Amino acid sequence: QVQLVESGGGLVQAGGSLRLSCVASGRTFSSYHMGWFRQAPGKEREFVAGIRWTADSTYYADSVKGRFTISRDNAKNMVYLQMNSLKPEDTAVYYCAAETGGSMWKRFWYEYRYRGQGTQVTVSS
Numbered sequence: 001q002v003q004l005v006e007s008g009g010g011l012v013q014a015g016g017s018l019r020l021s022c023v024a025s026g027r028t029f030s031s032y033h034m035g036w037f038r039q040a041p042g043k044e045r046e047f048v049a050g051i052r053w054t055a056d057s058t059y060y061a062d063s064v065k066g067r068f069t070i071s072r073d074n075a076k077n078m079v080y081l082q083m084n085s086l087k088p089e090d091t092a093v094y095y096c097a098a099e100t101g102g103s104m105w106k107r108f109w110y111e112y113r114y115r116g117q118g119t120q121v122t123v124s125s
Helices: none
Strands: 004-007 010-013 018-024 033-039 046-051 058-060 068-073 078-083 092-099 119-124
Touching (some): 033 068, 046 068, 046 078
Antiparallel strands (some): 004 018, 018 078, 033 046, 046 058
């Protein structure tokens, strides 16, 4: 069982930056594929970024490519989402998620068994 807790959300002006963190319990964190998702009010949850357990492969939604960076520190059981050049449309609750095995590229919420409770990000115009 893996428990995930996100932090780092908040209110920021458009053009600003935030770094989200997600800490995972468990001794086998380094073997987990990690992902970030977000859900805006009235919208479906969507994929934001993913990173494989080796950390050598990252991938992003087109809407955040070039602005967001996912990274991980396996020694600390942490995964991060650095968000730059934030836009009002980035406003959402952000969730981290974890899974082992399966496909190499996990862009769907249902592909992850373990999920955090989310942290709110609000970008003002």
